[in-house]
Amino acid sequence: VAGRIVAVVDVLRASTTIAVALANGAKQFIPFESPEEAVRRSKSFERTLVLLAGERRMHVIPGFDLGNSPREFTADAVQGRTILFTTTNGTGAMLGLAGARDVLIASYVNFSAVLSVLRAAMKHGVDVSILCAGHERHFSLEDAACAGRFARLARGRLTRVEHNDAALACLMIDRQYDNDIAQLLAASAHGRALAAAGFAEDVALCGAIDAFPVVPVYHDRLITKQGPAGGS
Amino acid sequence: VAGRIVAVVDVLRASTTIAVALANGAKQFIPFESPEEAVRRSKSFERTLVLLAGERRMHVIPGFDLGNSPREFTADAVQGRTILFTTTNGTGAMLGLAGARDVLIASYVNFSAVLSVLRAAMKHGVDVSILCAGHERHFSLEDAACAGRFARLARGRLTRVEHNDAALACLMIDRQYDNDIAQLLAASAHGRALAAAGFAEDVALCGAIDAFPVVPVYHDRLITKQGPAGGS
Numbered sequence: 001v002a003g004r005i006v007a008v009v010d011v012l013r014a015s016t017t018i019a020v021a022l023a024n025g026a027k028q029f030i031p032f033e034s035p036e037e038a039v040r041r042s043k044s045f046e047r048t049l050v051l052l053a054g055e056r057r058m059h060v061i062p063g064f065d066l067g068n069s070p071r072e073f074t075a076d077a078v079q080g081r082t083i084l085f086t087t088t089n090g091t092g093a094m095l096g097l098a099g100a101r102d103v104l105i106a107s108y109v110n111f112s113a114v115l116s117v118l119r120a121a122m123k124h125g126v127d128v129s130i131l132c133a134g135h136e137r138h139f140s141l142e143d144a145a146c147a148g149r150f151a152r153l154a155r156g157r158l159t160r161v162e163h164n165d166a167a168l169a170c171l172m173i174d175r176q177y178d179n180d181i182a183q184l185l186a187a188s189a190h191g192r193a194l195a196a197a198g199f200a201e202d203v204a205l206c207g208a209i210d211a212f213p214v215v216p217v218y219h220d221r222l223i224t225k226q227g228p229a230g231g232s
Numbered sequence: 233v234a235g236r237i238v239a240v241v242d243v244l245r246a247s248t249t250i251a252v253a254l255a256n257g258a259k260q261f262i263p264f265e266s267p268e269e270a271v272r273r274s275k276s277f278e279r280t281l282v283l284l285a286g287e288r289r290m291h292v293i294p295g296f297d298l299g300n301s302p303r304e305f306t307a308d309a310v311q312g313r314t315i316l317f318t319t320t321n322g323t324g325a326m327l328g329l330a331g332a333r334d335v336l337i338a339s340y341v342n343f344s345a346v347l348s349v350l351r352a353a354m355k356h357g358v359d360v361s362i363l364c365a366g367h368e369r370h371f372s373l374e375d376a377a378c379a380g381r382f383a384r385l386a387r388g389r390l391t392r393v394e395h396n397d398a399a400l401a402c403l404m405i406d407r408q409y410d411n412d413i414a415q416l417l418a419a420s421a422h423g424r425a426l427a428a429a430g431f432a433e434d435v436a437l438c439g440a441i442d443a444f445p446v447v448p449v450y451h452d453r454l455i456t457k458q459g460p461a462g463g464s
Binding site for chain 2: 187190
């Protein structure tokens, strides 16, 4: 992934949570592989400036301030704060991307905002990859569909696009559901598991296209909101 | 995969090659991870009874009798012989399945023969998995499509079928191409690579549905043709 832009998709729910929190005024996210690392790092912050957030098996980690439910990341909760974040799938995928030129955090709720950045990059000849975080290292339908939507809508007249087999499959999955994201999330294994665990409202929020139009950029181990001038 | 039937799909070309060779009278295959292991094992056989076969980067391994081109495995070449076989993707996938109850080698050329065995197992409550070998550890369109065809046609009125996200995606890919396997193989990265390397006729053969109606069973490190009575 060196020298290219990578958009990391984890629709349910890490990418969505990050977009919602940054839209609601959070200062930044720092992703961690394990809860222990996040706790250790929290001690270097003044307590009021930092939140520990994340999940294991979908539920809030014991002792943490927040789980991975985007609805918890309200302006009241997150305004001005640094969020130390660890989730089962999404944060690991982000940490694996240290060599990429730019890493964007992508989901349905910030779809068009991220898409414009990808399109602009492609016009300047920069390669673009979409990385699906998946669900416990398995293929996940909702991430594939969201990646397919990016692949479909990133095609411009000025850009030459080549798709590998996985991208072709993502395009077909996207075409199957088109704008009916609710149906997609109801079909996906992770969506069904979340609904069964009491997170049906999260699932609905995660399918709200463009509800939180921010571009989260992961750079130097920090995820921040890209400013209106296009800088990060 | 313990206690279930697994069908290993490597359409281009290992599964196809095995079906063709067994249909043409080969005695058995023994899969190996590396060419060196296959060569070492060949020394325990009388030379006329054994063939070394396999590929790396699509081409025959230096010193081997045959590559991985199903068209080479004619009755004249393979009749009565044991084939020591190593390929980039397929044989590794097979070797990873030592714990499964039964492993079948599946492709388009022996599709309906394998499907009947899977259907019969499902009627008796045995779980069935389809494993896509993929292409150099990546997702491969043709294996996904073939797996989707199994998932679609294995559904019977007597059986309860649950699909994970990957199976749902395979069903969509299968639906996209339906019986136009030639179009599928022309779209796939591996199909295009094989055609460019001079193996276009192989690709065509690999798409010939039910042309070699045998059921190869992998058991005790040997792949043999299942007999007409249903025993292996």
